[in-house]
Amino acid sequence: DADVTQTPRNRITKTGKRIMLECSQTKGHDRMYWYRQDPGLGLQLIYYSFDVKDINKGEISDGYSVSRQAQAKFSLSLESAIPNQTALYFCATSDFLAFFGQGTRLTVV
Amino acid sequence: AQKITQTQPGMFVQEKEAVTLDCTYDTSDPSYGLFWYKQPSSGEMIFLIYQGSYDQQNATEGRYSLNFQKARKSANLVISASQLGDSAMYFCAMREITGNQFYFGTGTSLTVIP
Numbered sequence: 001d002a003d004v005t006q007t008p009r010n011r012i013t014k015t016g017k018r019i020m021l022e023c024s025q026t027k028g029h030d031r032m033y034w035y036r037q038d039p040g041l042g043l044q045l046i047y048y049s050f051d052v053k054d055i056n057k058g059e060i061s062d063g064y065s066v067s068r069q070a071q072a073k074f075s076l077s078l079e080s081a082i083p084n085q086t087a088l089y090f091c092a093t094s095d096f097l098a099f100f101g102q103g104t105r106l107t108v109v
Numbered sequence: 110a111q112k113i114t115q116t117q118p119g120m121f122v123q124e125k126e127a128v129t130l131d132c133t134y135d136t137s138d139p140s141y142g143l144f145w146y147k148q149p150s151s152g153e154m155i156f157l158i159y160q161g162s163y164d165q166q167n168a169t170e171g172r173y174s175l176n177f178q179k180a181r182k183s184a185n186l187v188i189s190a191s192q193l194g195d196s197a198m199y200f201c202a203m204r205e206i207t208g209n210q211f212y213f214g215t216g217t218s219l220t221v222i223p
Contacts, residue, residue, distance in 0.1 A: 033210070040118070042200060042215040056209065088152060096142065098202070098211050100154035 003027050006091050006101035013081050013108055021076045021104050023091030031095070032074040034058075034066060037088040037103075046089075049074055081108040111135065113201050115214035122191045123222050129176070130186040130217045132201030140206035143184040145175065148198040148216070157199075160184055191221045 004025045013019050025032065030051050035043040045058030047066040055066060063085060067075045078085055086108050091101040114133045122128035134143065145157040160168045160175045168175040176185040184203075188195055201214040 035213075040215060042113075042115075043213040045210050048210060050209070058210065090154065092154075092211075094204075094211070096204075097144070097156060097159065098154075098204075099156075100146075103152045103154075105152070 002102065004091060004093055004099050004101040006089075006104050008104060009102060010105045011107070013106070015082055015108055017081050019078045019081055019106070021078075021089055021091075021106070023074045023076070023101055024072050025074075025091075025093045025099075026072065027093050027095075027099055028071075029093040029095050029099075030071065031093060032068065033090075033092040033094070033098070034064075034074070034076045035090040035092060036060060037090060043090065046076065078106075078108075081106075083108045111214075112212035113203055113214035115201055115217050117217045118215075119218045119220070121220050121222055122188075122195075124193060125190055127187060127189045128191055128219065130188070130199050130201075130219065132184045132186065132214060134182050134184060134201075134203045134212075136182075136203065136205055138205040138207055142204045142206070143175070143177070144202040144204070144211070145173070145184075145186045146200045146202060147195075148200065149194075150197070154200070158186065188219075193221050193223060195219060196221045 033048045034046040049068045065077045089104045092098045141162045143160045147155045158170045174187045198216045
């Protein structure tokens, strides 16, 4: 089993819909991150969390929200999806090194 | 200013040859770590190699080595004896020890030619 698991792996949703991407980890790390990857732009940080009570915005948090339900779980929500949120989304955890989930390919039509 | 700069959007290399992927970084923190990740077409991010700012020697992991030039703030990845399976996107990343996040470059797409 993967140390960092993202669900779903692929999702197509309509403009205006709310969608949640889930992430769970078995690494026991306190630090968790959500990144977005667009072609030619690398990985951009959306939100990060250092523990259940600590949530921080990254460089591109507008249009997104997160919930840290437990040390092992960190969810990303798109409150009202729009087409330019079509991207590959990664959850990651770290102690020192970053460990990534398999990614979620989200398409907003 | 960009924290991590990868100036090669795409690179080609002949199978069995060596290739260098460039990465420069920007930080005023004396303590930091530099990382390289590989992203094959399947999408997952695979950790390759790490270099600490205080490490005296260049990091090596099998066919991967990191050419660390601290004064020039560069951390180039060298892949020796390229294989077809090395075709992928490669990302350079940095974490400042006092910081909260990892900074990633825009990536280099490597294609290994048979």
